[in-house]
Amino acid sequence: MLRGILEKSQKFNFLGNPPIDDHIRNAMGFAQVIHEFTGENQKGKIYDLGSGGGVPALVLIEKLKEWEFVLIERKEKRADFLFEAISDLNASERVTIVCDEAENTARNEKFSFGADFVTARSFGPPAITAECACRLLKLNGFLVVSEPPSNTDRWVHEKLSLTGLNPIKHTKFNDSNFQVLQQLQHPSDGLPRRAGVTRKRPLW
Numbered sequence: 001m002l003r004g005i006l007e008k009s010q011k012f013n014f015l016g017n018p019p020i021d022d023h024i025r026n027a028m029g030f031a032q033v034i035h036e037f038t039g040e041n042q043k044g045k046i047y048d049l050g051s052g053g054g055v056p057a058l059v060l061i062e063k064l065k066e067w068e069f070v071l072i073e074r075k076e077k078r079a080d081f082l083f084e085a086i087s088d089l090n091a092s093e094r095v096t097i098v099c100d101e102a103e104n105t106a107r108n109e110k111f112s113f114g115a116d117f118v119t120a121r122s123f124g125p126p127a128i129t130a131e132c133a134c135r136l137l138k139l140n141g142f143l144v145v146s147e148p149p150s151n152t153d154r155w156v157h158e159k160l161s162l163t164g165l166n167p168i169k170h171t172k173f174n175d176s177n178f179q180v181l182q183q184l185q186h187p188s189d190g191l192p193r194r195a196g197v198t199r200k201r202p203l204w
């Protein structure tokens with residue numbers, strides 16, 4: 001079922017060209033990071049930024065059956081696709097699809113400070129990802145980001161402190177790299193700024 005859904009996603013051009021197995025392997029890396037950073041209590045809430053064609057979100061929904069999910073996607077056609085996908089996966093009861101900008105979602109009291117984990121793959125540069133994630137995460141929650149293959153200092157910047165996020169680990173599973181950040185302080189009141197502003201004037 002999941003594979004068929006991801007094949008459909010690729011046909012609609014919601015998902016990049018690599019083979020479906022590569023997408024699934026990358027998403028399983030997110031699951032391993034989540035497993036590593038979750039304590040005894042292997043359940044909670046995972047929010048996915050820019051869920052698009054469903055990776056890693058749909059794979060995680062299938063793998064982590066005890067968890068609740070919020071999938072945030074601003075494009076209506078993609079959100080519709082995700083809505084149908086979670087219905088096909090019989091996961092509608094524990095998954096919410098939000099068709100809106102992540103910046104607005106973070107300011108919606110239904111969602112702010114609600115996530116144990118925020119996941120992001122190809123959502124945007126670090127400054128935008130951190131700004132959108134910081135008001136969605138609970139204090140001490142984790143942001144997990146799929147990283148480009150070359151190890152860079154993408155997350156090292158003095159402005160990151162405004163978000164309250166701290167890089168705590170760069171890790172690799174199979175052939176995918178991940179950066180893990182922890183929400184150690186409350187974000188600055190002004191973050192995230194309005195959608196559009198985060199893109200036009202990134203924090204760094």
Ligand SMILES: C[S@@+](CC[C@H](N)C(=O)[O-])C[C@H]1O[C@@H](n2cnc3c(N)ncnc32)[C@H](O)[C@@H]1O
Nearest residue numbers: 050051052053055073074075100101102121122
């Ligand atoms: C390059 S795609 C990646 C999708 C998926 N995570 C993947 O890796 O296949 C980025 C997605 O994020 C969505 N997106 C980008 N910025 C957003 C924002 N500020 N709020 C909500 N969705 C956003 C886009 O519409 C797009 O579907």
